[in-house]
Amino acid sequence: MLDVLIIGSGGAGLTAALAAKEKGASVLVVGKTYPTNSQTSMAQGGINAALGNVGEDHTDFHIADTLRSAHGLCNEDMVRKMCTDAPKTIAWLESIGVPFSRLDNGKSDVQTIAQRQMGGASAKRACYAQDYTGLKILHTLYDTCLKNGIEFLDEHYLLNLIVENGVATGVTTLDIRTGEVIQINAKSLIVATGGYGGLYHGYTTNAYGSTGDGIAAVLRAGGAVSDMEFVQFHPTALKGSSILISESARGEGGYLVNTKGERFIDELEPRDVVARAIFEQFQNGQEVFLDVRHLGEEKLMELLPQEVELCKLHEHVDPATQLIPIKPVAHYSMGGIDVNDKLEVTDIQGCFAVGECSNAKVHGANRLGGNSLLEITAFGKLAGENATQHAFNITPHETNVQQLTQDKGYLAHLYAKNHTINFYEKRSELGKLFYEKVGIVRDNAGLTEAMKALHHIELLHQHMGLADKSPTNNTNLIDFLEFSNVLQLASTIISAALQRDESRGAHFKLGFETMDDEKFKIHILSRINRES
Amino acid sequence: MKINILRSQTNTQQTYELPDKETTLLNALTHIKATEDATLTFTVGCRASVCGTCAVRVNGREELACAYKVQDGDEIEPLNYHPVLRDLKVDKNKAKETLLKSTTWLQSFKEAALTHKDEKLTETQTDCILCDSCYSACPVYAVNPDFLGPFALTRAYRYSVDKRESNVKNIIDHVQTNGVWDCTLCGECTAVCPKGIDPKMDITMLRGDSITHGYSDPSFTTQSFGTPDFGGGGFGFDPNAGF
Numbered sequence: 001m002l003d004v005l006i007i008g009s010g011g012a013g014l015t016a017a018l019a020a021k022e023k024g025a026s027v028l029v030v031g032k033t034y035p036t037n038s039q040t041s042m043a044q045g046g047i048n049a050a051l052g053n054v055g056e057d058h059t060d061f062h063i064a065d066t067l068r069s070a071h072g073l074c075n076e077d078m079v080r081k082m083c084t085d086a087p088k089t090i091a092w093l094e095s096i097g098v099p100f101s102r103l104d105n106g107k108s109d110v111q112t113i114a115q116r117q118m119g120g121a122s123a124k125r126a127c128y129a130q131d132y133t134g135l136k137i138l139h140t141l142y143d144t145c146l147k148n149g150i151e152f153l154d155e156h157y158l159l160n161l162i163v164e165n166g167v168a169t170g171v172t173t174l175d176i177r178t179g180e181v182i183q184i185n186a187k188s189l190i191v192a193t194g195g196y197g198g199l200y201h202g203y204t205t206n207a208y209g210s211t212g213d214g215i216a217a218v219l220r221a222g223g224a225v226s227d228m229e230f231v232q233f234h235p236t237a238l239k240g241s242s243i244l245i246s247e248s249a250r251g252e253g254g255y256l257v258n259t260k261g262e263r264f265i266d267e268l269e270p271r272d273v274v275a276r277a278i279f280e281q282f283q284n285g286q287e288v289f290l291d292v293r294h295l296g297e298e299k300l301m302e303l304l305p306q307e308v309e310l311c312k313l314h315e316h317v318d319p320a321t322q323l324i325p326i327k328p329v330a331h332y333s334m335g336g337i338d339v340n341d342k343l344e345v346t347d348i349q350g351c352f353a354v355g356e357c358s359n360a361k362v363h364g365a366n367r368l369g370g371n372s373l374l375e376i377t378a379f380g381k382l383a384g385e386n387a388t389q390h391a392f393n394i395t396p397h398e399t400n401v402q403q404l405t406q407d408k409g410y411l412a413h414l415y416a417k418n419h420t421i422n423f424y425e426k427r428s429e430l431g432k433l434f435y436e437k438v439g440i441v442r443d444n445a446g447l448t449e450a451m452k453a454l455h456h457i458e459l460l461h462q463h464m465g466l467a468d469k470s471p472t473n474n475t476n477l478i479d480f481l482e483f484s485n486v487l488q489l490a491s492t493i494i495s496a497a498l499q500r501d502e503s504r505g506a507h508f509k510l511g512f513e514t515m516d517d518e519k520f521k522i523h524i525l526s527r528i529n530r531e532s
Numbered sequence: 533m534k535i536n537i538l539r540s541q542t543n544t545q546q547t548y549e550l551p552d553k554e555t556t557l558l559n560a561l562t563h564i565k566a567t568e569d570a571t572l573t574f575t576v577g578c579r580a581s582v583c584g585t586c587a588v589r590v591n592g593r594e595e596l597a598c599a600y601k602v603q604d605g606d607e608i609e610p611l612n613y614h615p616v617l618r619d620l621k622v623d624k625n626k627a628k629e630t631l632l633k634s635t636t637w638l639q640s641f642k643e644a645a646l647t648h649k650d651e652k653l654t655e656t657q658t659d660c661i662l663c664d665s666c667y668s669a670c671p672v673y674a675v676n677p678d679f680l681g682p683f684a685l686t687r688a689y690r691y692s693v694d695k696r697e698s699n700v701k702n703i704i705d706h707v708q709t710n711g712v713w714d715c716t717l718c719g720e721c722t723a724v725c726p727k728g729i730d731p732k733m734d735i736t737m738l739r740g741d742s743i744t745h746g747y748s749d750p751s752f753t754t755q756s757f758g759t760p761d762f763g764g765g766g767f768g769f770d771p772n773a774g775f
Binding site: 103154 | 556562565566567570571573574575576577578579580581582583584585599617618621623624625628631632635636637638641643644645646647648649650651654655658659660661662687690691694696697
């Protein structure tokens with residue numbers, strides 16, 4: 001039987017695969033697209049490690065900054081582990097050939113890696129590769145996976161985890177090409193399926209596929225999710241298209257200005273603070289722009305070539321000479337699958353979760369820029385190693401095909417049923433609803449309304465279905481399953497947000513504008529009540 | 533405005549009407565799928581030209597759907613030389629095998645003192661998003677389906693010039709068969725790359741490195757040295773042949 005089955009082929013999944021293989025495990029990586037298509041490619045700004053290549057820095061500072069930004073909602077041991085592992089993670093990335101940007105300092109090895117300022121950081125700590133850091137790490141990981149003979153199963157969509165007596169034994173997936181439902185058994189599972197920013201459809205920097213598939217599957221399998229109300233809004237997405245403009249634009253000296261041309265916030269505050277300041281400008285009828293003109297064309301092309309392209313293409317704006325119109329949109333899910341210090345999923349033995357889908361409690365109420373690429377690589381390794389250890393220590397369970405039969409039945413039902421409501425409309429509706437009522441600034445009245453509207457969409461779900469009945473390569477079916485997953489997660493976000501009568505990090509509630517440690521220095525967990 | 537999309541089931545162009553406003557092809561496709569025809573099949577990802585998912589051909593030229601602004605009368609087709617799975621969705625597995633064959637990875641790491649100049653050596657090459665546009669535009673595939681192709685060779689070049697690489701020879705060894713010498717240097721790959729990469733130049737550089745490692749152009753060898761009548765079939769004057 002397969003030792004380690006990894007669902008998701010982004011940076012976390014690939015790192016976990018390499019680590020597990022290195023420890024001697026047999027490994028299979030299953031993904032709904034191809035390995036290099038993942039959200040990791042979109043990470044731009046950098047990856048944090050207190051190398052001190054540009055000015056003084058220490059791991060303790062990195063820990064302190066991360067804890068401060070997390071607003072008390074993190075596991076200090078995990079933060080300490082991630083930040084302490086950061087320099088050796090960079091050394092590992094250096095050893096597999098990641099093409100980092102470099103300094104001319106006469107030194108060698110990792111000491112020549114360029115580091116830049118990001119929001120909320122007390123030093124220039126983010127190692128980068130122009131503004132393509134995620135892309136270049138992801139592709140180097142992929143190349144290394146090919147080198148190490150990692151096996152991939154592309155275009156397989158996760159349907160459900162198979163859990164018997166609280167122990168994970170495998171998954172069911174849909175082969176997107178053939179339409180077949182298959183079962184893959186394994187001694188250990190790693191869920192590395194990414195976040196749920198796609199819920200904010202139309203109002204997110206995330207790719208279409210960031211639909212929390214693994215998080216929803218864990219919920220259905222009896223696992224827990226936590227801190228779901230903490231959704232990070234990135235301050236600077238392009239106004240028209242919601243396409244991300246990296247925080248490094250501000251790190252490199254960019255300003256935020258309103259219609260009157262006034263600066264209104266220290267641009268290097270953490271993202272939650274900056275996003276709220278922009279929101280406030282909007283409330284006052286102001287538009288907000290990112291101004292990087294003073295950096296000059298040469299520097300822009302050197303440091304932010306991708307941003308310049310995207311601005312020209314999507315907003316018809318040349319950042320060297322013009323202001324960039326921006327708005328904050330959903331960017332990162334701090335919450336996710338609840339895991340312990342071993343990254344093992346609460347209540348599901350042998351199932352690990354890593355990366356944006358997991359809540360390893362290192363970002364708390366607000367993630368720092370540069371810490372997500374660090375999490376996927378530092379903890380990707382941890383997940384791979386722990387999953388391997390688990391696989392080597394257990395006697396495999398007898399497996400049955402109950403889940404497989406059930407999932408085949410569900411798909412047959414889906415193909416057979418007629419529908420009266422177009423789910424694509426509801427997907428847009430849900431995205432807008434969440435952006436407006438479960439967004440940067442929340443209040444209980446709005447959240448209650450959102451819950452009501454959500455329940456309505458949930459009720460209508462039974463009248464939604466497939467307009468395309470093709471058994472093979474049916475992307476309408478995948479869109480529907482993805483929508484069903486975000487819909488499943490939606491109520492966990494609103495109910496946690498309703499419950500949290502305080503403001504902390506990315507969760508800001510009118511009427512409760514301060515942090516209430518006495519009542520709310522807690523992680524709010526959600527489960528599906530399987531009996532009900 | 534109207535656009536025409538090649539449907540795989542009928543192998544005919546289907547015309548779709550779009551609102552008359554500026555929009556990316558990707559937005560147009562998702563709009564059609566969501567409102568008009570859910571059977572239209574294509575692949576989407578990041579919307580920001582970085583995930584490599586959405587390359588198609590527009591009026592015969594490779595484009596990222598997310599970075600192309602739709603024009604009235606556009607004809608949209610799937611990538612060339614990829615098995616079509618359905619409509620614009622293609623199978624990229626065979627194309628990806630070229631990476632394995634070319635061994636496009638750091639073979640053996642050695643510590644190095646990299647500088648800003650070294651970063652620049654591979655900055656553009658490492659912008660590659662594996663969208664397969666270059667593969668689709670490459671005319672060599674019409675005659676040699678086993679050609680390693682532009683993106684794999686660019687990636688091989690990228691590792692070969694990395695100062696951290698201590699076994700450049702292994703990379704060079706793996707790009708000889710169906711590799712650097714099979715390219716016609718037509719430059720179609722360079723013309724269509726959405727990230728401004730120049731595989732033609734990278735392949736030219738790899739040829740130079742191959743010669744340094746003792747390889748030579750096999751077509752040159754057979755034509756110039758292999759035939760007894762070097763006045764006719766060869767590649768012109770051969771200084772080593774003697775008269």
